Amino acid sequence: MKATILNIGDELLIGQVVNTNASRMAQMLTQAGIDVSGTYVIGDNAEDIIYYLRHCLQRSDAVLMTGGLGPTKDDITKKCLCQFFDSELYENEEALANVRRFFEARGYELTPINRQQAWVPRCCQVINNVLGTAPCMWFSCGMENGEWRMENHPGAAANSQLSTLNSQLSTLNSQLSTPNSQLSIPNSQLKKVVVSLPGVPFEMENLMATEVVPRLVRHFRTDQIVIKNILVQGIGESFLSDLIEPWETALPKNIRLAYLPQAGMVKLRLTAHGGHDDRPKLEQQIADAVAGLYPLAGKYIVGEDMESLPELVAYTFKKYHLTLATAESCTGGMLAHQLTAMAGASEYYRGGVVSYCNEVKECALGVRHETLETYDAVSEETVSEMVTGVRTRLGADYAVATTGVAGPTGGTPERPVGTVWIGVAGPEGQLVTKLLHFGDRRAQTIERTTHAVWSELIKLVKSNLQD
Amino acid sequence: MKATILNIGDELLIGQVVNTNASRMAQMLTQAGIDVSGTYVIGDNAEDIIYYLRHCLQRSDAVLMTGGLGPTKDDITKKCLCQFFDSELYENEEALANVRRFFEARGYELTPINRQQAWVPRCCQVINNVLGTAPCMWFSCGMENGEWRMENHPGAAANSQLSTLNSQLSTLNSQLSTPNSQLSIPNSQLKKVVVSLPGVPFEMENLMATEVVPRLVRHFRTDQIVIKNILVQGIGESFLSDLIEPWETALPKNIRLAYLPQAGMVKLRLTAHGGHDDRPKLEQQIADAVAGLYPLAGKYIVGEDMESLPELVAYTFKKYHLTLATAESCTGGMLAHQLTAMAGASEYYRGGVVSYCNEVKECALGVRHETLETYDAVSEETVSEMVTGVRTRLGADYAVATTGVAGPTGGTPERPVGTVWIGVAGPEGQLVTKLLHFGDRRAQTIERTTHAVWSELIKLVKSNLQD
Numbered sequence: 001m002k003a004t005i006l007n008i009g010d011e012l013l014i015g016q017v018v019n020t021n022a023s024r025m026a027q028m029l030t031q032a033g034i035d036v037s038g039t040y041v042i043g044d045n046a047e048d049i050i051y052y053l054r055h056c057l058q059r060s061d062a063v064l065m066t067g068g069l070g071p072t073k074d075d076i077t078k079k080c081l082c083q084f085f086d087s088e089l090y091e092n093e094e095a096l097a098n099v100r101r102f103f104e105a106r107g108y109e110l111t112p113i114n115r116q117q118a119w120v121p122r123c124c125q126v127i128n129n130v131l132g133t134a135p136c137m138w139f140s141c142g143m144e145n146g147e148w149r150m151e152n153h154p155g156a157a158a159n160s161q162l163s164t165l166n167s168q169l170s171t172l173n174s175q176l177s178t179p180n181s182q183l184s185i186p187n188s189q190l191k192k193v194v195v196s197l198p199g200v201p202f203e204m205e206n207l208m209a210t211e212v213v214p215r216l217v218r219h220f221r222t223d224q225i226v227i228k229n230i231l232v233q234g235i236g237e238s239f240l241s242d243l244i245e246p247w248e249t250a251l252p253k254n255i256r257l258a259y260l261p262q263a264g265m266v267k268l269r270l271t272a273h274g275g276h277d278d279r280p281k282l283e284q285q286i287a288d289a290v291a292g293l294y295p296l297a298g299k300y301i302v303g304e305d306m307e308s309l310p311e312l313v314a315y316t317f318k319k320y321h322l323t324l325a326t327a328e329s330c331t332g333g334m335l336a337h338q339l340t341a342m343a344g345a346s347e348y349y350r351g352g353v354v355s356y357c358n359e360v361k362e363c364a365l366g367v368r369h370e371t372l373e374t375y376d377a378v379s380e381e382t383v384s385e386m387v388t389g390v391r392t393r394l395g396a397d398y399a400v401a402t403t404g405v406a407g408p409t410g411g412t413p414e415r416p417v418g419t420v421w422i423g424v425a426g427p428e429g430q431l432v433t434k435l436l437h438f439g440d441r442r443a444q445t446i447e448r449t450t451h452a453v454w455s456e457l458i459k460l461v462k463s464n465l466q467d
Numbered sequence: 468m469k470a471t472i473l474n475i476g477d478e479l480l481i482g483q484v485v486n487t488n489a490s491r492m493a494q495m496l497t498q499a500g501i502d503v504s505g506t507y508v509i510g511d512n513a514e515d516i517i518y519y520l521r522h523c524l525q526r527s528d529a530v531l532m533t534g535g536l537g538p539t540k541d542d543i544t545k546k547c548l549c550q551f552f553d554s555e556l557y558e559n560e561e562a563l564a565n566v567r568r569f570f571e572a573r574g575y576e577l578t579p580i581n582r583q584q585a586w587v588p589r590c591c592q593v594i595n596n597v598l599g600t601a602p603c604m605w606f607s608c609g610m611e612n613g614e615w616r617m618e619n620h621p622g623a624a625a626n627s628q629l630s631t632l633n634s635q636l637s638t639l640n641s642q643l644s645t646p647n648s649q650l651s652i653p654n655s656q657l658k659k660v661v662v663s664l665p666g667v668p669f670e671m672e673n674l675m676a677t678e679v680v681p682r683l684v685r686h687f688r689t690d691q692i693v694i695k696n697i698l699v700q701g702i703g704e705s706f707l708s709d710l711i712e713p714w715e716t717a718l719p720k721n722i723r724l725a726y727l728p729q730a731g732m733v734k735l736r737l738t739a740h741g742g743h744d745d746r747p748k749l750e751q752q753i754a755d756a757v758a759g760l761y762p763l764a765g766k767y768i769v770g771e772d773m774e775s776l777p778e779l780v781a782y783t784f785k786k787y788h789l790t791l792a793t794a795e796s797c798t799g800g801m802l803a804h805q806l807t808a809m810a811g812a813s814e815y816y817r818g819g820v821v822s823y824c825n826e827v828k829e830c831a832l833g834v835r836h837e838t839l840e841t842y843d844a845v846s847e848e849t850v851s852e853m854v855t856g857v858r859t860r861l862g863a864d865y866a867v868a869t870t871g872v873a874g875p876t877g878g879t880p881e882r883p884v885g886t887v888w889i890g891v892a893g894p895e896g897q898l899v900t901k902l903l904h905f906g907d908r909r910a911q912t913i914e915r916t917t918h919a920v921w922s923e924l925i926k927l928v929k930s931n932l933q934d
Contacts (some may be wrong), residue, residue: 011504015493026482041506332807333800337822340799351827354803360818
């Protein structure tokens, strides 16, 4: 089963807004086992919308559209859908109730323009958007005389019967000791689907997660996949591969293993594939596989189901009831921001200092004036005093610090742009420092420094936990 | 003249990576007066690449592709281009010299695999990529017997003559007192163009800015546009519109004005349109228009050619040699990060404190224990002591502070999730505080709080400068 994504909006086309919807939708579909075969961005232009609706329906089973659902003149998606499916707009009661509720809760008056949000093509099924006023619309359609038609097209009844039959067959099949793969009707005989979603990212995301993806999975009886990520640290990819070779060889044939090296660690991704009704079986297979990995590589496993290093830091500090403080020069608040962007940061993060000028390094962190004078602000001595200073002053178990030349100016021959010192301090005077060299691109230097910091911090915490 | 963008890569298709290339490329094309008619993301799949190359060439004059240029097996863009244009790969000397230079500078050995980076289709023109090893490739082509063909297709010579002729005509035209619009040959008679760029964002961006966009503008003799943004603060959109009405009415017909309201301010965007050779004239028109705006609305104009509030803060503080400090609870380092993400922050930003727990508010900012006990950490009293504390301790002219409940937990009936206090302190004890209410989405609360903080800060600085 293939899906295409069609994002509509002039603001996307001219690059005013980065199209995060496309990647988020693609992630959610991929995780549900639905292949994305293409993503398209077009403007608020009727001719293009209709052209690409047809184009996408020809090349995929489901078309997921976003955008163009607002009440202003340039939002024309609903009109185009009417034209495409030969339907007409009407005021939908359920959608109107939602719009009314939305305006009442905010104490606003419902104007005729806002009321237009509740108008939808007669041929669609409305999916209620609890986070906004633009309804989500589900169209299930088939081809008739070279045109895509809705609901009552001749094939609809047959398709619906096929779907029911398929369900019954699959139940029967699951009762057989040797499942009979002949006992199912290919998905392609089921109706194709067009879904129109609002372009506001959080409304789209909520609708996709709670309604659209589950409905697609049911409608197309898609194959199931179960994915599990395991983060490993302190061992290189090739050594890890040798170590877990017997386990890998013994994995069931429907489970695939991928090594994904990241900054300072390796992510192992297990993907189990199975039929539409196999989810419980797949989940059990994955749980068994993960349990089997621990006896071999347990001491390198730092976390499960995490995507990023800051997530791993948060998980570790919360789990072991540890506290953390930050002192930042060249990362300028990015470390603090990465931690506090995640809910629950107050459980382990005490706070930090952004010591952008030398006086602040002295007054807020207690770096000695002589250290700065003798060794420079970007030096092992300075980063050591920064990290121990912030740990003590903010009363944390662990602390991290950065000082460097992010650029593009401020470099010297001895200390070129991209030179960074990082420091990690732990209980009982533990101190780790490291010198890094990056290039002259500011954003990249800041980002790579944060990777190095989190990686060194995890290493120290982990080695302390093992002692 | 229309362009399409074709981004190739499985990692984009499954949503592992957000496609920032599409928006950046679209921005650069739009700013150069080139219309983007569609953006497409497809996987590393030969059939799709060839299908969409044809599709895009039919629907636009220039196709800008990214991705699939690496040396590994899944990078197949170059092979597809060979197939499409009936060409073959060869080792290009200029590209090889660039790859060699790249590896030598890093002290790496040039392996046969890396050397493959210098192989390109014989029919393309190589554009040197100074920031990476994958060359940029320019194909100029025409239709022949229903197939797209390169260079030596029958129309090539004629097209080249047309292009030269057009250039001569335009010079002639610019010498006439009354330009003759008949004296030009429609762009559509010029050859179409395919450009293949590396997918690495900074390589792509550099190539687009220095080579690809200027070449497209020359090749297609595109119309020119000149854009100017003016930031206005302290007056609502409708009042501003009344105020500048006479000026707006008197604008030349080829200049369009757009009102773009943003958090706490209005951006006025002037866009001047003209022919390929009109750039100097358009620049003069825009300069005149801007000069004419100041007598009417000068006191509300806070900056020109800036896109965001942090940019405006940086500009203002540098221009007037002011210094700034930050104290953050709920924004958790985001304010500091927004400032330090821009080069030159050390000229005005002294530093900040991320006071995530109450003890840090006390020890690092001097908030009194009784204040926290009596009024709560999220209160006008606390934010006042935070902002005055950080200003004094870090020795800055101005300071800003935030404290709030970003959520999703931590709310109480009196102080629900989304409650935020912000504070701004200025010279001689100036203090502004403001209570804000946002919803329960953490990222949005953090972002909106930063808008409010920068907006209040600019207001205070501006009013002090006027005194």
